[in-house]
Amino acid sequence: xxxxxxxxxxxxxxxxxxxxxxxxxxxxxxxxxxxxxxxxxxxxxxxxxxxxxxxxxxxxxxxxxxxxxxxxxxxxxxxxxxxxxxxxxxxxxxxxxxxxxxxxxxxxxxxxxxxxxxxxxxxxxxxxxxxxxxxxxxxxxxxxxxxxxxxxxxxxxxxxxxxxxxxxxxxxxxxxxxxxxxxxxxxxxxxxxxxxxxxxxxxxxxxxxxxxxxxxxxxxxxxxxxxxxxxxxxxxxxxxxxxxxxxxxxxxxxxxxxx
Amino acid sequence: xxxxxxxxxxxxxxxxxxxxxxxxxxxxxxxxxxxxxxxxxxxxxxxxxxxxxxxxxxxxxxxxxxxxxxxxxxxxxxxxxxxxxxxxxxxxxxxxxxxxxxxxxxxxxxxxxxxxxxxxxxxxxxxxxxxxxxxxxxxxxxxxxxxxxxxxxxxxxxxxxxxxxxxxxxxxxxxxxxxxxxxxxxxxxxxxxxxxxxxxxxxxxxxxxxxxxxxxxxxxxxxxxxxxxxxxxxxxxxxxxxxxxxx
Numbered sequence: 057x058x059x060x061x062x063x064x065x066x067x068x069x070x071x072x073x074x075x076x077x078x079x080x081x082x083x084x085x086x087x088x089x090x091x092x093x094x095x096x097x098x099x100x101x102x103x104x105x106x107x108x109x110x111x112x113x114x115x116x117x118x119x120x121x122x123x124x125x126x127x128x129x130x131x132x133x134x135x136x137x138x139x140x141x142x143x144x145x146x147x148x149x150x151x152x153x154x155x156x157x158x159x160x161x162x163x164x165x166x167x168x169x170x171x172x173x174x175x176x177x178x179x180x181x182x183x184x185x186x187x188x189x190x191x192x193x194x195x196x197x198x199x200x201x202x203x204x205x206x207x208x209x210x211x212x213x214x215x216x217x218x219x220x221x222x223x224x225x226x227x228x229x230x231x232x233x234x235x236x237x238x239x240x241x242x243x244x245x246x247x248x249x250x251x252x253x254x255x256x257x258x259x260x261x262x263x264x265x266x267x268x269x270x271x272x273x274x275x276x277x278x279x280x281x282x283x284x285x286x287x288x289x290x291x292x293x294x295x296x297x298x299x300x301x302x303x304x305x306x307x308x309x310x311x312x313x314x315x
Numbered sequence: 316x317x318x319x320x321x322x323x324x325x326x327x328x329x330x331x332x333x334x335x336x337x338x339x340x341x342x343x344x345x346x347x348x349x350x351x352x353x354x355x356x357x358x359x360x361x362x363x364x365x366x367x368x369x370x371x372x373x374x375x376x377x378x379x380x381x382x383x384x385x386x387x388x389x390x391x392x393x394x395x396x397x398x399x400x401x402x403x404x405x406x407x408x409x410x411x412x413x414x415x416x417x418x419x420x421x422x423x424x425x426x427x428x429x430x431x432x433x434x435x436x437x438x439x440x441x442x443x444x445x446x447x448x449x450x451x452x453x454x455x456x457x458x459x460x461x462x463x464x465x466x467x468x469x470x471x472x473x474x475x476x477x478x479x480x481x482x483x484x485x486x487x488x489x490x491x492x493x494x495x496x497x498x499x500x501x502x503x504x505x506x507x508x509x510x511x512x513x514x515x516x517x518x519x520x521x522x523x524x525x526x527x528x529x530x531x532x533x534x535x536x537x538x539x540x541x542x543x544x545x546x547x548x549x550x551x552x553x554x555x556x557x558x559x560x561x562x
Contacts, residue, residue: 166502237451263348
């Protein structure tokens, strides 16, 4: 029956193609998640100090899921070309387990992204920036937060989360050790010269435009974090939708194999 | 002859303090981020105000709104009655930022920022030897200020009291609310759609395993595995003798 043979071959071809795409997407997912875990923007200390770094957990899961997808896609191609019921059953079950893990990763990344509001970073900055603490555990976190904020404020020419007025509107650990008259905001909020000193200290303290950074840093922080979260969540979602179709096709193919 | 002498002596007995028509004001240009902080504020310099008093010392008097009326112009600067360190508990006002007319020239060079920052000296806050310290203020106010010109120890001119100046008060950072704005639409979409897809796949898997062995669903469309062994047709000898049966 030539027509039925053709249909079978088309279905086989489609499933093989589907698995090839899954394999490539798996590698892309692994590469993307390795990029995020390597923290190119240096924002990890801020997330670590919030004591909730699920976005990194989601990226780690993504690395392993990517490898698993690549390996299983090869298994799937072999099983389809050989029309082997056992192989395809193993493939389907392992794919479902991988699907579940990737689903967890996407949902975690999306949920955690929603919790990273400006207020979260504001409270953390006021609490930890230049905090003097005796507890060793807290000390490394506090130093991480301080160094990261200094780096962000200098590199992005910004100050505070919403602006320099953050330091005026709220009390902070910084305010405990630096008087309001000398340090209305940290020195890193001043426009700095090549040596890292303010070009005009009085101008900075007064808040004269041009001698201090008037923007808030929230955009500089939330931009990379958003890219990270949406990269993991939405790319994973797209892969899972495609995998869903391929798995349905495989199940249909499996049920039609004579044994 | 006694009468003209008396008339001459009378004006000298009362020091006439000229009331200059100027009100101290917070700086308006340029717009300063630190115009008022928790302990400092920034005033416009009194330019073109004390032109007639080239010999006078011009002092800034800072008082609380409620103690301003009790300030007496004849209080001398640098005394405990006008010392920064005694303000506001033991002195109704303090005098600081001593300057002369040379510091406030009338001609303003363009591009210069001419301001007075009240509260910028942090080193002499507790130093009783520096009663004219321009130290940071300890409360939010409201404060009133005026300029007073003294020749020697006699007040000769004063400006009016400024409008009340309120400083900023800082809220505790624990008051920052951390309630989430709820879950975003994206997260809800991802969760629902993925859950539905996963449920369908699980149902499909269950259906596969339940119908394992029965050909019910795929009966008409079963296909055979590609055979690796070819079946050869066997022809018996007697078939060759009857060509008509070869079909």
